[in-house]
Amino acid sequence: MKLTDNTQTVTGMSDGKLNQSHVDGSDFIKETEDKKLRFSSSKFFRFIHGKGIRKIRQGADFDLVLVQDYIVSKISTSEVKEIVLNYVKTLENDRLTDYILNKTVLFSLKYLDAVETIKPKMHRDKPGESFFYFQNGVVKVTAKGIQPPIPYRQFKRLIWKDHIISRTFNDETDIETTPPMFQDFISKLSEGNEERFKRICSVMGYCLFDYKTSATSRAVIINDEKVSSAPEGGSGKSLIVDALSKFRKTALFDGKKFDAKADFVWQKIDESVRIVGIDDVKRGFNFEDLFSIITSGFRNINKKNRDEIELSVEESPTIVITTNNILKGNSGSFLRRQHQIEVFQFFSNKLTPLDYYESTFFSDWDENEWRRFDVFMLNCVMLFLMHGVTEYQEKNPQQKELIRETNQSFAEWIEDNLELLTAFEGVGTIQTRDSFLDATNQRFTSLSDRKFTNYVKAYCQIYGYEYVALSNMRPRGFRISQKSE
Structure with a gap:
């Protein structure tokens, strides 16, 4: 992370907005006329405060954050030290610099616990409104359309820095004449069926919509249309999760090693994660282990050497599961906690997306392809906001119902x-x-x-x-x- 001086200093927060005023404290360290060094802790913390450094409590523990122009990022103690050193070096006094370098206690968590605590109200989606944070501003999506980017200084809402997409948004594309590669990919997974295509698109829109309640919270399950005792894989399910991760912060888990009951299984999860991707879960995966998380949120996230944290269902990420198998469970308790999509196996280990498109998704794309992709995915969000998750009758429903039972x-x-x-x-x-x-x-x-x-x-x-x-x-x-x- 590149650390820069804060152009707008922060003194507090109210309802997610920043209160700004001038805070100095820059003379926290100085050399007196008789060549003695003077260090003031109170002025040091005013200086830290003026640079936008705060802390967020997590039980008895805390995270240090840097707030700059409504953008919030978690920082380490070494990054705090870098900010302080960058300033002290401008004083052009080696004695002052040496003092800071040698005074390691200044950058210990115990000492920095005196930094002001905040409870920031981070910006999230609202009913009927979804927001995406691009380099050139915030793009708002509603059922009526996609609005032009709003500059961050004008938007004035707190946003996690790692939620900002590393692209600029531009809806002036040739998408009407040149369909996005990813749209064609989803069409292939739909076997060219319009209802099935809309189902997959609306479920992707559901995943990207960052607003849910206990009544609307679902896990998304992506499996293959064809049921086999020896599934091949390679149908492209994981690419859907990869596409979602280009817009929302995603924590990925290896499904073959995944155990929902393990002590520290969720330690990757924090309040900034929006999607949990569990890839290729093994046969016999117990979906029931996720029931309480889906309806009530991540209530007990154990992290090594840290206190447990809790996330309400409104704060919790959406779980997306890919599997080559049919997950067991066919009662109402199972079905009302999931949105399922099945993919046609156009692709396989014998014909991969790379073979077909002669391009590696995402890494080989040029700027125009990224623009088409962005517009297509935001159109999926618009589709969801218009119609919700659309219906589609899965193939071989009796066989799949029997497997679930x-x-x-x-x-x-x-x-x-x-x-x-x-x-x-x-x-x-x-x-x-x-x-x-x-x-x-x-x-x-x-x-x-x-x-x-x-x-x-x-x-x-x-x-x-x-x-x-x-x-x-x-x-x-x-x-x-x-x-x-």
Whole structure:
């Protein structure tokens, strides 16, 4: 981070606005006429204060921040030292410089705890209004359109520095004649289906809209259309999360190693993170572990060597999960906590986006492609603000519903053994359960005959079969049959 003098000094905050006045304290260190060095702690903190340095409490701990022209950034003690040294060096007195260099206590957290505490009201989206912070100003998006950038000095709201997008916004593009590469990519993932395309776009708009309540909070799940026991991956799901991260601060997690119950699993999360991306979660991922976070926020974020912090649902980031599998859970409790999108596998390990477009997304783009991308993504936000998350009927809904009710192994096994289960003489429950476990290499898995029976009944309910218990059979058994009209 490049540290510069504050052009507008800060003395306090009220309702997220800055109160400004002249604060000096620049003579906190000086050499007297008799060559003695004088250091004043009170003047030192006035000087620190005048440079825009404050602290934000996090339980018993705190973060140092630098506030410059309504832009707030977290800084380290070494960066505070750099600000002070840059000033002292202008005094052109080596004794003063040496004093600051050797007085390490001045830049300890214990000493800097005397810095003024603030509770900044950081700017966020409002109902019906979404804001994006570009280099040339703040762009406001509503259902009616995209407004020109507002200069930061005119906007006058506190914004995290790491929320500022490293691009200027310009909506004067050839997007009408030359569709953005990323728009074409989303079209490919939609198999050219307009409703499916709008679904993906509106969900991306939902992710970028930085306003939610317990009633509207959802996790986003991105999975493949095709269900397979040996998924290939490479369909492009992760590129969607990557695209979102170009607009909102994102914390990424490796889904294969992810454990929602681990002590420090969320330590990357703080009040400035807007999206959590959990990439490629493994089969058996327990979505229920996220229930309370989705509806109530990140209530217990453990950080190593620091106090826990809490984020309300309004302050919490949106969770986006990519997976090659169908996540288990089909009850209302599961469905009302998620927005799902499925992608058509136009791309694969055999045909990657790089192969098709002959360009690496984001890193190979020129200025015009970035402009098209920015306009397209903000149009997705506008679509969401107009219509919410749009509807689309997923492919193979019965198969996916069965997987959510049972598991993928059972869903594949029962289709292969349907002729056996529909035989008039029936099958033994325990024998058939053991056959299922053997066939799917789960012989040492604990699966009660009651749970297995519930799996079979779930299949019957979803596919329109009737479960017939054969009470006279020893050991007890069952068969399934087509329901009579």
